[in-house]
Amino acid sequence: MTTLQIILIALFIYLGSIGSIVGNTIGWYTLGRPLVAAFIVGLIMQDVQSAMIVGIALQIMYMGNVTPGGAVAWDLSYATYIGTAGALVFGKGLDSTELIGMAVIFAGIGGLVGQLMWNVSYALNLPLNRIAQKYAAQGETRKMWIPNVALAQTIGFLCRVVPALIVLTSMTAASQQADFASLIPGWVTTALGIFGGMMAALGMGIILSFLWKKQYQIVIFLAGFILVTYFELSMMAVAVIGVIIAVLYFYGFSNTENREGIKS
Structure with a gap:
């Protein structure tokens, strides 16, 4: 130096x-x-x-x-x-x-x-x-x-x-x-x-x-690990897939609550 x-x-x-x-x-x-x-x-x-x-x-x-x-x-x-x-x-x-x-x-x-x-x-x-x-x-x-x-x-x-x-x-x-x-x-x-x-x-x-707030969330972590390790996807690709799943889960969960609210 x-x-x-x-x-x-x-x-x-x-x-x-x-x-x-x-x-x-x-x-x-x-x-x-x-x-x-x-x-x-x-x-x-x-x-x-x-x-x-x-x-x-x-x-x-x-x-x-x-x-x-x-x-x-x-x-x-x-x-x-x-x-x-x-x-x-x-x-x-x-x-x-x-x-x-x-x-x-x-x-x-x-x-x-x-x-x-x-x-x-x-x-x-x-x-x-x-x-x-x-x-x-x-x-x-x-x-x-x-x-x-x-x-x-x-x-x-x-x-x-x-x-x-x-x-x-x-x-x-x-x-x-x-x-x-x-x-x-x-x-x-x-x-x-x-x-x-x-x-x-x-x-x-x-x-x-x-x-991890709930035990089933470990499955999400393992899914990302498998995508990177065995399918050789990049971290960016896994992140994009995670965002897509999160958006679908959010809107699907919201629509389910709305339908149950209308029925009640």
Whole structure:
């Protein structure tokens, strides 16, 4: 990676975090999503196709990521941006499964660093409450932006950009050594790729558990699965068929209710 690419990825790691300067809607809920983050990294590193292969897997894996009781899980922004960048740097020539496995390795590193920096950020933000309380007690409301915006954003920026620069720079330096990639056995990346697929299946299972309201609806899912797997139809074709069936079902159900209403 070039210096400019490292700086841009580190900057988006900050922008995609909770409470960044662009707000949570644009930041955490948009730039912080794995699919969007992978696309941005792909644009920066000029390999969108490989980045999207990784991004789709990480996005589905994130759906299976549950934080019970408000527990702090892996840092999504750190994990996705660093994971995708690591896969593109070290995953040249690998197949999709191994590429995803490589992304899982670096996503774990990024998530661990991000989780650590979240705790550091929380600790550094504690004194800001006293500063804000002091201004509030003195009635100096015009100075409230200093602890709440200026100092808070500075802490957030430093806690995310600086460690990201260190990690990405270290990755770049390691990638320049020809024998570094050989230190990671092929079975490790393959196993992690399979594990990523299991997490993806878990994520889809969680989504389907919310979508299935009645037991017979599993038949609809299996019908779509058969059309894609055995009849080799594209996702767009299956979606069109699903829309047609939904429209026919809706109007058929509505006409049945109308006829019963007239009879009664």
